Amino acid sequence: MRDTKDRSAGYYPRPLPEVRPGAPYGPGGLSTKTGGGTNRRVPVRHEYDNIRDNAAPVRGSMSNDHVHAVTDLVLGVTVLVCAWRLSRLASVHRYWKLAFWFAAASSVAGALHHGLLRREESWISVGVLVVIALSYLLVGSAHQVLGLVGRRTVLVIRVVGLVAYGVFVVAGNASLGAMLLAESLTMATILGLWVHAARRGHPSARPVIRALLAFGLAGVVFVLPVGALTPAGIDATSLTHLALIPGMVLLYGALRHMDSAPARG
Numbered sequence: 001m002r003d004t005k006d007r008s009a010g011y012y013p014r015p016l017p018e019v020r021p022g023a024p025y026g027p028g029g030l031s032t033k034t035g036g037g038t039n040r041r042v043p044v045r046h047e048y049d050n051i052r053d054n055a056a057p058v059r060g061s062m063s064n065d066h067v068h069a070v071t072d073l074v075l076g077v078t079v080l081v082c083a084w085r086l087s088r089l090a091s092v093h094r095y096w097k098l099a100f101w102f103a104a105a106s107s108v109a110g111a112l113h114h115g116l117l118r119r120e121e122s123w124i125s126v127g128v129l130v131v132i133a134l135s136y137l138l139v140g141s142a143h144q145v146l147g148l149v150g151r152r153t154v155l156v157i158r159v160v161g162l163v164a165y166g167v168f169v170v171a172g173n174a175s176l177g178a179m180l181l182a183e184s185l186t187m188a189t190i191l192g193l194w195v196h197a198a199r200r201g202h203p204s205a206r207p208v209i210r211a212l213l214a215f216g217l218a219g220v221v222f223v224l225p226v227g228a229l230t231p232a233g234i235d236a237t238s239l240t241h242l243a244l245i246p247g248m249v250l251l252y253g254a255l256r257h258m259d260s261a262p263a264r265g
Contacts, residue, residue: 064235069115071234071241076107078245082252089256095140096255102133103248107241124169127179131165134186141190144204144258145197154189161186187215207254214247 083100086092106129113122135158142154161183168179191212198205221243224236234242 064237065114065118067234067238068241069111069113071238072107072114073111075241075244075248076104076111079104079107079248082248086252086255091259092255093140093143095136095143096258099133099136099140100248100252102129102136106130106133110241127165127169130179131162131183134161134183138186138190141193141208145193145202154193157185157189187212204254204258207257208251211247211250211254214250215244218243218247 079100083097083104086097086100106126109122109129110126113119113126138154138158146153164181164185165179165183168181191209194202194205194208194212198209218240222236222240224239
């Protein structure tokens with residue numbers, strides 16, 4: 001009688017003998033006797049077999065999402081404390097304070113995304129908060145270095161970054177890498193502003209540049225090859241969260257001694 005069952009689903013007319021671990025899969029890997037002849041039947045190897053064989057779970061280990069949530073939360077709490085302390089200083093302009101508040105909000109939202117929500121909408125909201133924080137960081141730098149006229153000029157650059165990130169979102173690629181790529185022009189502009197300020201002898205230029213270079217270190221960590229793990233088992237994304245902390249703390253220290261008055265000319 002002809003077998004009409006779908007063998008691709010793993011069905012066989014007769015029970016197969018137990019296959020030893022490591023037994024070969026493929027033509028000729030298993031032989032059974034049916035109907036007086038030799039009918040070679042190959043067990044179907046499902047996708048989860050590869051996961052089971054090559055990535056057995058380690059007892060007590062945390063998933064990447066959980067580690068991302070923890071490191072994002074650590075970053076968020078750190079930035080939140082810095083934002084609260086800056087809010088009590090009258091000498092710090094509101095642009096810098098808002099940059100820290102939105103940066104803290106983006107990290108807390110990222111922790112909620114990785115730990116609980118894990119939806120596309122929650123991830124897009126994280127990106128929007130980061131974009132707003134960078135906007136205030138750029139405008140605050142222009143206000144401090146170039147004055148009121150320069151602040152209007154850098155708004156054009158800010159619009160370019162927003163449009164670039166919007167294109168990535170509409171195209172369905174709202175990943176962290178896409179956001180960093182879209183905002184690379186913004187970060188380069190901020191660094192360029194403070195290099196210009198250092199040449200003019202701005203007293204806060206060097207501390208701010210050190211903070212920006214620390215942010216660059218976090219970017220280097222992010223582009224590490226996939227699977228590049230530390231001995232503690234933290235991946236590149238989690239390391240990026242932790243690597244942002246020194247930059248935020250250094251920027252907080254620079255802002256504490258910065259005059260809120262805009263540059264002249």
